[in-house]
Amino acid sequence: MSSFVSDCRAKALELLEEAERATEEFAARTKIKCREGCGQCCLKPGIEVQVVEMLPLANALLEASEADIWYDKAASDPEGRCVFYAADPKDQTLGRCQKYELRPSLCRLFGFAAVSTKDSKHPALAACFWHKRLQPDAVAAAQKSIDAGESVPLFADFRMRMFALAPTPSYSEIMPINRALMLAIEKVELLARQKIED
Numbered sequence: 001m002s003s004f005v006s007d008c009r010a011k012a013l014e015l016l017e018e019a020e021r022a023t024e025e026f027a028a029r030t031k032i033k034c035r036e037g038c039g040q041c042c043l044k045p046g047i048e049v050q051v052v053e054m055l056p057l058a059n060a061l062l063e064a065s066e067a068d069i070w071y072d073k074a075a076s077d078p079e080g081r082c083v084f085y086a087a088d089p090k091d092q093t094l095g096r097c098q099k100y101e102l103r104p105s106l107c108r109l110f111g112f113a114a115v116s117t118k119d120s121k122h123p124a125l126a127a128c129f130w131h132k133r134l135q136p137d138a139v140a141a142a143q144k145s146i147d148a149g150e151s152v153p154l155f156a157d158f159r160m161r162m163f164a165l166a167p168t169p170s171y172s173e174i175m176p177i178n179r180a181l182m183l184a185i186e187k188v189e190l191l192a193r194q195k196i197e198d
Contacts, residue, residue: 005191009055011165015158016053019105022153023112029150030142034111035130039095041110042085046176049104050159052166054177054184057102062188071185074178082177104177105158113153114146122147123154 027033061067073083084103087095097103111131114123123146127139146152159174166172170183 005055005167005171005187008052008165008167008171009059009188012052012162013056013102015161015165016056016102016105016108019108019153019158023108026112026142026153030138030145032112032127032131032135032138032142034128035134037088037094037096038130039085039087039097040093040130041107041128042082042095042097043087043092045080047082047106048174049106049177049180050162050166050171051173051175051180051183051187052171053104053162054180055171055188057099057104058181058184058188060099060102061185062192067185067189071182074181074185078179078182079176080178083181104180105162106155109153109155109158113155113158115155123152125152126155 058067061070070083077083082097084098085095086098087093097107110126111128114125117124125139125143125146127142131139142152163172171187173180173183175183
């Protein structure tokens with residue numbers, strides 16, 4: 001099981017990197033870009049992710065001897081705003097992710113991916129508030145291109161592919177990001193202890 005989970009962690013990281021490339025390509029084609037230093041999407045409490053996609057980050061925290069620190073922060077508000085978001089004290093909508101390189105797929109896709117809708121045969125771009133406000137023409141043009149058949153990253157596609165990586169149902173659970181971080185840390189710490197005992 002230990003090597004299977006390690007393999008799962010590596011594949012999860014590959015899928016996260018693929019999501020990053022897909023959104024970068026979509027952004028380059030559509031010219032949609034985030035507001036400089038924007039952290040608006042990080043303000044919503046309880047953003048939900050799968051435990052499996054938090055494994056690369058949890059492992060990096062363990063290797064850096066930071067797992068306990070971040071676990072305690074997440075445990076203090078498991079349903080709240082992501083513990084990795086560091087807001088600008090003067091403007092909460094501006095800030096940065098403290099673990100940006102290992103953030104989960106939702107964080108990589110939001111604003112540059114689409115969702116399937118019941119009312120349309122074409123996916124709908126999940127553009128953020130600031131995209132719509134500051135770049136309405138680019139957002140409209142992007143949706144028009146999607147309607148014409150241009151490819152767009154899909155949230156459901158990455159979620160299902162991440163789900164398929166999970167070695168057991170507990171890894172594929174969808175839950176608030178801080179709670180998912182806690183479970184991912186517990187799992188990588190357990191695996192680390194098992195390796196020491198072997």
